[in-house]
Amino acid sequence: MDAAVRELSYAQAIQEAMAIAMDMDERVFLMGEDIGVYGGAFQVTGDLVERYGTDRVIDTPISELGGAGVAVGAAVTGMRPIFEFQFSDFATLGMEQIVNQAAKMRFMLGGEVSVPLVMRFPAGSGTGAAAQHSQSLEAWLGHVPGLKVIQPATPHDAKGMLLAAVADPDPVMIFEHKLLYKMKGHVPEGHYTVPIGKAEIRRQGRDLTIVATSIMVQKALDAAATLEGEGIDIEVVDLRTIRPIDRQTVIDSVKKTSRLLCVYEAVKTLGIGAEVSALVAESEAFDYLDAPIVRLGGAETPIPYNPDLEKATVPQVPDIIAAARDLVKGVR
Amino acid sequence: MAGASKAVVDSRANLPFVYRQYSPEQLRQVLHKMYLIRRFEEGAEECYMRGLIHGTMHLSIGQEASAMGICMPLAEDDQITSTHRGHGHCIAKGAEVSRMFAEFFGKTTGYCKGRGGSMHIADVAKGNLGANGIVAGGIPIAVGAALSSKMMKTGKVVVSFFGDGANNEGAFHEALNMAAIWKLPVIFVCENNGYGMSTSTARSTAVKNIAERAAAYSMPGVIVNGNIFSEVAEASFKAVERARAGEGPTLIESKTYRHRGHSKSDRNRYRTKEEIEDWMANRDPITLFENELRDFGFIDEQGIEAIRDAVAKEIADGIEFAKASPAPEIATLENYVYTEHA
Ligand SMILES: Cc1ncc(C[n+]2csc(CCOP(=O)(O)OP(=O)(O)O)c2C)c(N)n1
Ligand SMILES: [Mg+2]
Numbered sequence: 001m002d003a004a005v006r007e008l009s010y011a012q013a014i015q016e017a018m019a020i021a022m023d024m025d026e027r028v029f030l031m032g033e034d035i036g037v038y039g040g041a042f043q044v045t046g047d048l049v050e051r052y053g054t055d056r057v058i059d060t061p062i063s064e065l066g067g068a069g070v071a072v073g074a075a076v077t078g079m080r081p082i083f084e085f086q087f088s089d090f091a092t093l094g095m096e097q098i099v100n101q102a103a104k105m106r107f108m109l110g111g112e113v114s115v116p117l118v119m120r121f122p123a124g125s126g127t128g129a130a131a132q133h134s135q136s137l138e139a140w141l142g143h144v145p146g147l148k149v150i151q152p153a154t155p156h157d158a159k160g161m162l163l164a165a166v167a168d169p170d171p172v173m174i175f176e177h178k179l180l181y182k183m184k185g186h187v188p189e190g191h192y193t194v195p196i197g198k199a200e201i202r203r204q205g206r207d208l209t210i211v212a213t214s215i216m217v218q219k220a221l222d223a224a225a226t227l228e229g230e231g232i233d234i235e236v237v238d239l240r241t242i243r244p245i246d247r248q249t250v251i252d253s254v255k256k257t258s259r260l261l262c263v264y265e266a267v268k269t270l271g272i273g274a275e276v277s278a279l280v281a282e283s284e285a286f287d288y289l290d291a292p293i294v295r296l297g298g299a300e301t302p303i304p305y306n307p308d309l310e311k312a313t314v315p316q317v318p319d320i321i322a323a324a325r326d327l328v329k330g331v332r
Numbered sequence: 333m334a335g336a337s338k339a340v341v342d343s344r345a346n347l348p349f350v351y352r353q354y355s356p357e358q359l360r361q362v363l364h365k366m367y368l369i370r371r372f373e374e375g376a377e378e379c380y381m382r383g384l385i386h387g388t389m390h391l392s393i394g395q396e397a398s399a400m401g402i403c404m405p406l407a408e409d410d411q412i413t414s415t416h417r418g419h420g421h422c423i424a425k426g427a428e429v430s431r432m433f434a435e436f437f438g439k440t441t442g443y444c445k446g447r448g449g450s451m452h453i454a455d456v457a458k459g460n461l462g463a464n465g466i467v468a469g470g471i472p473i474a475v476g477a478a479l480s481s482k483m484m485k486t487g488k489v490v491v492s493f494f495g496d497g498a499n500n501e502g503a504f505h506e507a508l509n510m511a512a513i514w515k516l517p518v519i520f521v522c523e524n525n526g527y528g529m530s531t532s533t534a535r536s537t538a539v540k541n542i543a544e545r546a547a548a549y550s551m552p553g554v555i556v557n558g559n560i561f562s563e564v565a566e567a568s569f570k571a572v573e574r575a576r577a578g579e580g581p582t583l584i585e586s587k588t589y590r591h592r593g594h595s596k597s598d599r600n601r602y603r604t605k606e607e608i609e610d611w612m613a614n615r616d617p618i619t620l621f622e623n624e625l626r627d628f629g630f631i632d633e634q635g636i637e638a639i640r641d642a643v644a645k646e647i648a649d650g651i652e653f654a655k656a657s658p659a660p661e662i663a664t665l666e667n668y669v670y671t672e673h674a
Contacts, residue, residue, distance in 0.1 A: 033531070034531060036530070038530035038601065038602060041597075059536075061528070061536040062500050063502070093502075127388075129387055129451070130465065131448070132451070301665060304665070305435075305447055305452070306447065307386050308662065309447070
């Protein structure tokens with residue numbers, strides 16, 4: 001197969017990254033619930049247990065708090081764990097170890113230790129799994145100094161950012177939208193990294209900047225393609241990392257387009273859109289704005305089971321089109 | 333008492349617990365409900381396959397005797413907390429299958445008005461405080477309900493159902509300890525079906541029997557064959573008596589097996605076909621109970637047929653009710669997040 005056009009799914013890309021990481025560094029190992037013979041709830045670890053054995057692909061009991069803590073302890077003492085939460089919602093059970101321990105250990109000990117830990121969180125709605133299996137909690141962790149928090153939006157970035165995360169000496173939290181797992185895209189073979197803390201401009205445009213995260217990047221691109229037919233030229237910024245945020249890319253884009261729309265799936269209030277809006281409002285880009293900043297985020301509700309309600313809870317392409325059109329046409 | 337010969341019924345003294353404790357009519361009702369659970373889940377599964385129900389579901393097929401046995405001695409206002417595998421608990425505690433189907437179809441007539449689905453199925457009026465999407469999430473809640481019972485002197489007993497996988501969560505241990513130190517009227521029921529998703533108890537759990545955990549919290553730990561209705565009901569009966577008498581909690585380990593995969597995406601790679609077939613062919617809880625009822629003369633073939641027919645009709649009617657029910661309006665999206673003020 002031509003390496004230049006090789007396509008993998010997002011899930012396969014992550015699996016390949018984990019295999020490469022384990023091949024390159026014998027300290028790397030995987031921990032999580034049902035990641036062995038079951039292959040992971042979303043088949044991300046797949047058959048890795050057959051290739052690397054149960055010593056390096058470890059099924060834990062259903063013990064998120066303890067499991068997260070074991071990963072922290074192993075990381076501090078020389079190993080390089082990649083810990084999978086079966087659903088990002090269960091981060092709530094591991095929060096103590098993530099927030100009080102992993103994030104702060106280096107700081108509290110005055111730099112005497114590092115915590116080279118990677119945690120993976122299958123996140124988001126759209127699968128009919130209802131309120132306790134569909135949340136987008138990345139902003140919770142994004143609020144914690146000491147953690148790095150990323151949301152790759154493509155198979156290419158999923159692999160490259162995971163490899164960057166494994167190489168990183170500090171704890172990196174990866175939020176993977178479950179609906180992206182089947183998304184296919186070009187993924188180079190071998191080892192490469194995509195830097196943490198760097199946004200990517202997915203589409204150049206003049207009239208409006210959409211800053212989107214995770215699955216909303218593709219939705220923003222779909223909206224932009226439609227609006228192109230109406231003569232509206234949209235720039236789409238894929239934030240990729242929510243801590244540390246790439247301020248400069250956002251600011252430069254808004255200075256160019258003079259309009260900002262933030263699109264994210266998590267609950268709108270106190271979410272990443274608030275941070276992006278504020279960083280623009282605080283910057284020199286503020287003077288360039290021709291319209292109020294607009295946020296499109298999740299409704300102020302847990303994710304409902306009913307499929308129509310579920311869809312209505314998070315921004316969809318028509319919502320993005322409408323908001324972008326209004327912004328550019330000056331309706332807002 | 334159709335079909336029961338008098339001589340047999342008179343010799344009930346030598347029969348297992350439930351045949352001495354409950355009337356033949358009550359026991360036939362139990363068989364009816366076991367079938368109702370089984371057919372409800374088969375019906376839900378079929379609707380799922382046909383794309384009428386979305387999301388996922390966790391079927392308790394093979395575990396019906398456990399749900400029914402535990403709920404048998406409970407009063408209507410006693411309470412339970414349930415799990416992701418909670419359809420059987422819900423029906424055993426008195427729910428109507430029509431409103432359960434409606435919930436699965438995401439309709440406003442469902443028990444959770446279409447917001448919860450299978451994983452959050454509940455029937456608060458009948459004392460079911462809800463299935464739970466979080467493993468072990470319901471265990472401390474049950475202890476809290478038992479604390480209410482004690483503080484408010486309602487006399488209610490609370491049962492917390494959970495799986496074997498849940499016994500390795502911190503919440504389990506913290507909850508059992510509090511229930512014990514405060515002598516609360518709560519019964520912890522571990523339905524040990526051998527696996528938490530793909531992970532066998534042998535691989536996940538340091539003790540051989542989960543009932544052994546009870547010793548650490550100074551409460552009785554009882555092991556029962558979860559596929560034998562009478563055994564489960566007897567253990568539950570004793571635990572309920574103990575709880576009502578203010579003597580504190582009990583841990584019951586009900587050993588059973590789920591015939592289906594963990595959820596709709598399970599490929600069963602962690603267990604053998606032979607193992608599954610063995611449980612289905614030789615230890616099906618409904619078959620075991622039905623055979624006992626027949627052998628002891630509590631029911632005849634005709635009576636069994638009548639139950640099956642009645643259940644089939646209830647299921648068909650329930651699905652029709654669900655289909656005909658209205659879906660929630662999008663405008664109600666943010667309802668129930670907070671308590672509405674009049
Ligand atoms: C806190 C938490 N961790 C993991 C899961 C994912 N999960 C759902 S059910 C399940 C297995 C539970 O096993 P067990 O308690 O034995 O119940 P069973 O499914 O066998 O009835 C897992 C891992 C979850 N829902 N909640
Ligand atoms: Mg189990």
